Amino acid sequence: MTLEEIRKEIDRIDAELLPLFMKRMDCAKQVAAVKKEQGLPVFNSSREQEILDRIGSLAGEYGGEARLLYSSMMDMSRALQYNLLGGGGELRETIRKAGEAPEKAEKIACLGESGSFSNEALSLLYPKASPQFYQGFGGIFAAVASGDADLGILPVENSSAGSVSEVYDLILKYRFYIVNAATLHVHHCLAAAKKVDVRTIGTVYSHPQALSQCSEYITKNDLRPLPCSNTATAAQMVAQRQEAGIAAICSEHAANEYKLNILDRDIQNSSNNCTRFVVISRKLFIPDRAQKISLCFSLLHKTGTLYSVLARFAALGLNLTKMESRPIQDKNFEYDFYLDFTGNVREDATLNLICSLHEELPRFSFLGNYTECE
Numbered sequence: 001m002t003l004e005e006i007r008k009e010i011d012r013i014d015a016e017l018l019p020l021f022m023k024r025m026d027c028a029k030q031v032a033a034v035k036k037e038q039g040l041p042v043f044n045s046s047r048e049q050e051i052l053d054r055i056g057s058l059a060g061e062y063g064g065e066a067r068l069l070y071s072s073m074m075d076m077s078r079a080l081q082y083n084l085l086g087g088g089g090e091l092r093e094t095i096r097k098a099g100e101a102p103e104k105a106e107k108i109a110c111l112g113e114s115g116s117f118s119n120e121a122l123s124l125l126y127p128k129a130s131p132q133f134y135q136g137f138g139g140i141f142a143a144v145a146s147g148d149a150d151l152g153i154l155p156v157e158n159s160s161a162g163s164v165s166e167v168y169d170l171i172l173k174y175r176f177y178i179v180n181a182a183t184l185h186v187h188h189c190l191a192a193a194k195k196v197d198v199r200t201i202g203t204v205y206s207h208p209q210a211l212s213q214c215s216e217y218i219t220k221n222d223l224r225p226l227p228c229s230n231t232a233t234a235a236q237m238v239a240q241r242q243e244a245g246i247a248a249i250c251s252e253h254a255a256n257e258y259k260l261n262i263l264d265r266d267i268q269n270s271s272n273n274c275t276r277f278v279v280i281s282r283k284l285f286i287p288d289r290a291q292k293i294s295l296c297f298s299l300l301h302k303t304g305t306l307y308s309v310l311a312r313f314a315a316l317g318l319n320l321t322k323m324e325s326r327p328i329q330d331k332n333f334e335y336d337f338y339l340d341f342t343g344n345v346r347e348d349a350t351l352n353l354i355c356s357l358h359e360e361l362p363r364f365s366f367l368g369n370y371t372e373c374e
């Protein structure tokens with residue numbers, strides 16, 4: 001057969017497949033009506049498994065491809081049913097009832113001391129709020145949990161040093177809502193108590209993330225990096241100790257705050273050094289113009305499960321902007337996935353997708369839908 005003849009054959013086959021696909025979707029609609037009447041859930045995992053196993057063995061050498069094709073068709077069949085039935089009732093209600101923003105967020109938990117990068121990000125998002133400082137990420141989550149703070153601000157990711165794993169672990173543990181986010185350009189400087197030559201400095205103190213973001217400068221100048229709970233605390237300590245040979249890596253703002261001398265500026269590895277911060281809350285708030293969705297879930301150990309979840313977002317044109325997998329405590333090599341997508345849950349199709357995932361996936365949490373200040 002010539003290429004043209006084979007392609008004609010493919011067109012004929014597609015024309016035969018399409019009405020069958022449409023008939024299958026019509027059946028899914030009828031199933032939805034029965035489920036509504038009988039109060040049954042949309043997702044029936046054992047029925048889907050039975051279909052996939054049967055198709056997989058009938059398809060012979062194309063077993064894998066056929067399973068994938070049928071798995072996608074069943075995703076679409078379920079999506080259609082969720083659109084007709086609603087589903088995810090409780091979550092739907094929580095999202096529907098969410099306010100736009102906290103009326104007053106006076107108490108905001110923040111890492112470090114005055115002058116920390118978290119403090120800068122907080123001032124950008126809530127210029128009127130006064131921060132409550134904590135020395136560790138755990139303290140910020142605990143303050144939000146106990147109600148000592150209304151909100152908490154946390155660095156989640158840096159453009160050169162990568163994700164702050166400890167924060168992702170805490171996000172997955174506490175599962176508070178994410179209600180706001182901002183990206184801050186981070187410029188580090190080397191600051192000491194006296195105006196000395198950089199060559200006289202032997203030890204630098206800073207947060208491990210900042211030390212990692214300035215690793216090239218540290219190596220080039222043969223400095224000994226020592227970790228501190230945050231950059232502003234490092235600046236404060238260097239100011240208090242007034243010792244020769246020590247310096248802090250911190251923001252210019254923190255150096256000024258603690259009256260340190262700036263020995264060098266912009267010492268980070270990358271000139272485009274950005275850190276992304278998120279704001280956590282016990283209560284869900286969704287601004288009208290929200291454009292980022294965060295969620296987390298785990299997956300059954302089966303072929304194509306992550307692919308199938310991601311494909312459903314792609315089908316709605318929602319772009320994946322971040323994915324993180326973290327080990328689940330006490331379970332060997334099982335993972336929670338954390339995902340950020342573009343989108344707004346007040347759009348019906350997006351809400352239906354979130355609600356369907358809520359019903360289908362183990363350990364699923366909708367974490368929020370918020371704006372991102374860049």
Ligand SMILES: C=C(O[C@@H]1C=C(C(=O)O)C=C[C@H]1O)C(=O)O
Pocket residue numbers: 027028031042043044045047048051073074075077078081
């Ligand atoms: C159509 C049904 O609903 C869902 C979709 C399925 C399918 O498309 O074949 C199978 C099981 C359910 O998860 C059903 O329950 O039969």
